[in-house]
Amino acid sequence: MPSTCRISSLIPAGFIAENETRIDDEIVLTVRAEASIAPCPICAAPSRRIHSRYIRHVSDLPASGRLVRLRIVTRRFCCEAPRCPRQIFAERFDETVLPVRSRRTARLEGLVHHLGLALGGRPAAAFAKRLMLPVSNDTLLRVVRRRAISRAGPLSVIGIDDWAFRRNHRYGMIVCDLERRRVVALLPDREIATIEAWLAAHPEIEIVSRDRGGGYGEAAAKALPHAIHVADRWHLFENASAAFLDAVRKSMRSIRMAIGATTINPELLTCAERLQYEGYLRREETNAAIMALTKDGVSIKQIVRRTGYSRGLVRQIIRGRRTDVFRVRLSTLDAYLPWLDAQWAGGCRKGAELWRRMKTRGFHGSARVVSEWATRRRRAEKASDQNLQKVPSARTIARLMTMARDHLSKADSVTVAAIEAGVVALVEARRLIERFHTMIRTKIEADLEPWIAAASTSLLASFAAGIAKSKAAVRAAITQPWSNGQTEGQVNKLKMVKRQMYGRAKIDLLEARLIGAA
Numbered sequence: 001m002p003s004t005c006r007i008s009s010l011i012p013a014g015f016i017a018e019n020e021t022r023i024d025d026e027i028v029l030t031v032r033a034e035a036s037i038a039p040c041p042i043c044a045a046p047s048r049r050i051h052s053r054y055i056r057h058v059s060d061l062p063a064s065g066r067l068v069r070l071r072i073v074t075r076r077f078c079c080e081a082p083r084c085p086r087q088i089f090a091e092r093f094d095e096t097v098l099p100v101r102s103r104r105t106a107r108l109e110g111l112v113h114h115l116g117l118a119l120g121g122r123p124a125a126a127f128a129k130r131l132m133l134p135v136s137n138d139t140l141l142r143v144v145r146r147r148a149i150s151r152a153g154p155l156s157v158i159g160i161d162d163w164a165f166r167r168n169h170r171y172g173m174i175v176c177d178l179e180r181r182r183v184v185a186l187l188p189d190r191e192i193a194t195i196e197a198w199l200a201a202h203p204e205i206e207i208v209s210r211d212r213g214g215g216y217g218e219a220a221a222k223a224l225p226h227a228i229h230v231a232d233r234w235h236l237f238e239n240a241s242a243a244f245l246d247a248v249r250k251s252m253r254s255i256r257m258a259i260g261a262t263t264i265n266p267e268l269l270t271c272a273e274r275l276q277y278e279g280y281l282r283r284e285e286t287n288a289a290i291m292a293l294t295k296d297g298v299s300i301k302q303i304v305r306r307t308g309y310s311r312g313l314v315r316q317i318i319r320g321r322r323t324d325v326f327r328v329r330l331s332t333l334d335a336y337l338p339w340l341d342a343q344w345a346g347g348c349r350k351g352a353e354l355w356r357r358m359k360t361r362g363f364h365g366s367a368r369v370v371s372e373w374a375t376r377r378r379r380a381e382k383a384s385d386q387n388l389q390k391v392p393s394a395r396t397i398a399r400l401m402t403m404a405r406d407h408l409s410k411a412d413s414v415t416v417a418a419i420e421a422g423v424v425a426l427v428e429a430r431r432l433i434e435r436f437h438t439m440i441r442t443k444i445e446a447d448l449e450p451w452i453a454a455a456s457t458s459l460l461a462s463f464a465a466g467i468a469k470s471k472a473a474v475r476a477a478i479t480q481p482w483s484n485g486q487t488e489g490q491v492n493k494l495k496m497v498k499r500q501m502y503g504r505a506k507i508d509l510l511e512a513r514l515i516g517a518a
């Protein structure tokens with residue numbers, strides 16, 4: 001069955017089409033309201049007496065790639081109520097179809113608003129052009145701003161946090177409605193007066209979730225003395241971590257001693273050459289023992305049985321090919337290693353010079369062998385020097401100490417074990433931090449007082465003092481279900497929107513886009 005598209009199906013509800021014309025790419029629909037009577041906007045009395053008519057031009061959604069403009073034949077009525085101050089009024093239409101004084105139908109404006117929220121001014125305007133939506137950049141921004149206002153209901157639970165207008169430069173504050181999960185306001189700075197004024201204008205707020213520190217904690221307490229103040233749990237954890245880092249910093253001297261005493265022994269770090277030399281001595285010993293047995297007339301079979309060395313080896317030693325048997329790379333140096341060590345210790349560290357001196361002592365090897373030895377030796381010493389200084393930074397130590405043991409590398413767990421053995425106060429501090437985390441996570445309010453008492457005599461004393469000072473808010477953080485987590489989320493959204501607008505957004509527009517989007 002063929003379906004016909006009638007022009008009346010294009011026009012908004014409540015209107016009747018009278019005429020349709022096409023001008024270039026534009027469809028112009030002349031329409032009028034269905035209703036024959038209209039209520040006076042002042043006294044609400046219905047009127048039938050038409051005074052005059054005029055044409056109101058309104059843009060609507062595009063159709064098939066064409067702009068659609070409505071020519072609305074609008075009537076002026078005379079108010080018939082005797083005492084009404086208004087004598088003549090223009091008819092109004094359904095707000096959900098065509099708002100008062102609007103140049104766009106509600107459905108077009110809704111689309112424009114969403115476009116503005118999603119893309120911001122200029123990109124949205126470019127996209128709108130493609131969609132044949134007749135709006136400019138300015139219009140988009142105006143719609144976003146206008147629609148953002150007067151959306152919030154009564155506030156009861158809010159979260160406050162700061163956000164960077166420009167990092168390390170200018171900060172503002174964000175206020176979120178934690179119940180409805182939406183942004184309520186962006187404040188242009190972090191001044192106490194600003195937040196105090198804003199809060200004072202909203203006395204209905206019952207619960208404020210916020211960072212413990214910063215001036216605005218006090219401002220909030222002052223402006224809303226009857227509200228419950230909840231210290232933000234995320235910030236509490238962060239403060240605790242910072243306090244532990246501080247404790248590590250304070251203990252760096254003892255940490256350095258603990259690490260230095262256990263893991264580094266410079267005597268043992270004089271490299272492979274020492275091992276090689278020891279091997280050489282051992283070999284010489286074996287050779288001498290076997291040669292002595294041969295001299296005594298002991299058979300090879302007997303020697304093998306007594307010493308446990310292989311038959312081939314014993315035979316080679318007896319035949320005088322002993323050095324070949326144990327051939328290692330530095331063979332020509334072997335005999336000189338004790339002497340080289342002594343020269344090195346005496347301050348002679350140049351390969352060429354060492355070689356010259358060795359030559360006078362009967363060394364037949366090349367200068368290269370000696371200079372390579374010197375290079376290796378220098379490297380080995382450098383490495384051991386670095387090891388001596390290699391105490392990790394306080395931040396690294398704090399991280400290692402609070403990491404799960406099985407996530408540590410072997411070297412790191414040696415370091416941690418050394419610190420744990422050497423710096424007992426730090427172990428205590430870590431235990432207190434863990435207890436703090438557990439207390440907040442598992443909501444053990446009763447542990448707050450004992451924890452403060454225990455921590456105040458530890459490395460975390462100043463953190464404990466801070467917690468004691470804002471005890472009520474911390475207690476609320478343990479008992480209340482509210483958290484500022486979603487405020488952080490909104491801050492992230494804010495950052496994204498801000499970036500989209502190339503960081504040039506004015507605060508009211510940012511606010512409008514965030515509030516409108518919620």
Ligand SMILES: [Zn+2]
Nearest residue numbers: 040043079084
């Ligand atoms: Zn009236």
